[in-house]
């Protein structure tokens with residue numbers, strides 16, 4: 148069992164606080180590191196990998212600090228976000244290079260095995276410049292797997308992939324997790340995390356905003372005040388009726404054509420609006436959430 152612990156971890160670059168007093172415990176299985184751009188996800192992954200020293204606090208794997216610890220490096224595979232690889236190499240040469248850097252006893256064999264794990268054996272002799280985005284991501288994963296690490300850290304591994312490539316990568320990560328590895332991947336897309344992560348850690352503006360299984364995070368995100376734009380056959384009457392409902396905080400007409408409603412939580416409002424409309428013979432044409440951007444969800448989590 149490999150456990151990754153961050154204790155009171157901060158990292159600043161000059162005046163910029165990229166990671167602010169984060170405490171996290173990550174066990175085997177897949178953990179999604181979810182947050183908008185600039186939240187500090189890459190900085191956190193680099194510190195977990197031991198490549199970047201925290202400005203304060205400690206990062207440990209099974210109780211041992213990751214920083215400047217060669218024995219620990221052998222347990223970690225990092226798949227960085229950078230797209231550019233050594234495009235002039237074949238996939239096999241690239242993966243083998245990493246096996247040699249990791250001082251694996253039989254680098255050629257290790258490279259072949261890792262390439263097999265990501266199902267790239269058929270394309271291993273082709274130059275990386277001929278690979279699709281999904282293939283490039285997979286060969287990067289193979290290179291991070293040459294030394295059979297217990298911990299695999301991936302920075303935005305699904306970026307730019309089409310749905311088939313994404314599904315394939317998800318299946319691979321799930322398979323690696325079933326082998327008992329501890330896998331952490333970063334993403335700014337909720338649905339990606341929902342599909343494969345057992346545990347979700349949300350970071351916003353360098354702070355650890357929430358932690359839990361996906362259902363818990365989803366609940367946090369939906370049980371918040373929500374705003375909607377509603378169009379109906381009688382907006383004025385609907386506004387008055389909705390205001391009488393306990394879950395509705397506010398309703399006001401927007402011009403002559405729509406109604407803006409603020410409700411306490413998504414679940415309550417989703418039940419109330421069809422009932423009120425039906426009971427009063429009002430036809431509802433449209434209900435659109437107006438503040439569902441990830442940023443608004445995240446800022447709610449940070450401030451709650």
Ligand SMILES: Nc1ncnc2c1ncn2[C@@H]1O[C@H](COP(=O)(O)OP(=O)(O)OP(=O)(O)O)[C@@H](O)[C@H]1O
Nearest residue numbers: 160163164165182183184185186187188189190191
């Ligand atoms: N080398 C650096 N020098 C100065 N500031 C940096 C450096 N690296 C990161 N930052 C800043 O630290 C903050 C966190 O960046 P980080 O790349 O860790 O976030 P992220 O969540 O991975 O974002 P993205 O998804 O956009 O890569 C940002 O404000 C970023 O501008």
